[in-house]
Amino acid sequence: MSSTTHQQQPSVEARERLLGAALVLFTQQGYAATSVREICLKAGVTKPVLYYYFKSKEGLYLQLMEDSHSRFEAMLADLGSIGGSIRQRVIRFCESVFDTTVQQLPLVQLIYSIYYGTPQGAPPFDLEQYYDRMLLVISTLIQEGIDAGEIREGNVNDMVWASLACMSIAIEEQLCHCNPRLDRSAMTRMLHIVFDGLAVR
Amino acid sequence: MSSTTHQQQPSVEARERLLGAALVLFTQQGYAATSVREICLKAGVTKPVLYYYFKSKEGLYLQLMEDSHSRFEAMLADLGSIGGSIRQRVIRFCESVFDTTVQQLPLVQLIYSIYYGTPQGAPPFDLEQYYDRMLLVISTLIQEGIDAGEIREGNVNDMVWASLACMSIAIEEQLCHCNPRLDRSAMTRMLHIVFDGLAVR
Missing domain, CATH: 1.10.10.60 (Homeodomain-like)
Structure with a gap:
């Protein structure tokens, strides 16, 4: 060449x-x-x-990040019209984020390596916006669920994070393991646990 | 010098x-x-x-990893005699892991950067053993809770991961943010949500 x-x-x-x-x-x-x-x-x-x-190399890197962010926003736009119960919509949202992640695993690995890795001088790109956006979407759903009597009264923020935690750990299992200990259906079952609770009432 | x-x-x-x-x-x-x-x-x-x-540099790195692992095992040994309900014991366990993490944040940052970062030729150290160990501890507690009628019947593995997810996301918030969006008490409240569930029954 x-x-x-x-x-x-x-x-x-x-x-x-x-x-x-x-x-x-x-x-x-x-x-x-x-x-x-x-x-x-x-x-x-x-x-x-x-x-x-x-x-430049910087420009190429930023294009990768922006393309990924556009795919993320497109996925969110697709979800806008989803109906069903709040439980179904939260689960559907997490499943879509999971699927989008798995479809672009090397890109998500790069994001994690930049986020958690030794600083490498890559140009700044706001990686927090992914979490901020997801927090907002789930938060809106949970509040809607409380208003509709489907979700019990409580600290919405805690509820949002408990849901996001299940999605996050399932995604992270896909990043670094040849044999992830969690798959998409395990994530869905974990989210049902967050809705139903572990404790005998 | x-x-x-x-x-x-x-x-x-x-x-x-x-x-x-x-x-x-x-x-x-x-x-x-x-x-x-x-x-x-x-x-x-x-x-x-x-x-x-x-x-060598390799030996120094491995000593750092082994010291950290020893502190982790010492913390687990301290927890062995904790009483109370299963809910209290699971929460107490997660709080202890959280505290141990915060006490050695630079070391945990190093572990995350090795785990998620670009390969850097560091000598192999089994980082999975932390998760494997925590999964085993929580799994034993949950099974005990089911046997005692405190926890409902279900997939123990899913229940363990839902609990661990709340701990994991709270710890990760401490690693990369000047102002973590979650603290120890938020983690505890999230764990109560996993026990109680979001849904109105």
């Missing part, structure tokens, strides 16, 4: 290959340790094409 | 300073990027003292 043999034209395919190559390299060897040269080599694309689409 | 000015004697204090310096450097700049020279410089200790106690 030489950048001097012929002039490459930018193309949608080249752009996608660059995003894919960067994701693999950032996840496997870290953001800091990955060079523009390596990304281009892996993508089979010349440097000018990378600069044309993303301006 | 020069290693040639005088011959240093190994001492318990020097050993502790090495562990402290390594923990800070591993957490802040990563395991791979930290050299024996930097650790010694930060600890104010000569290289032979490091080699005397730990043999």
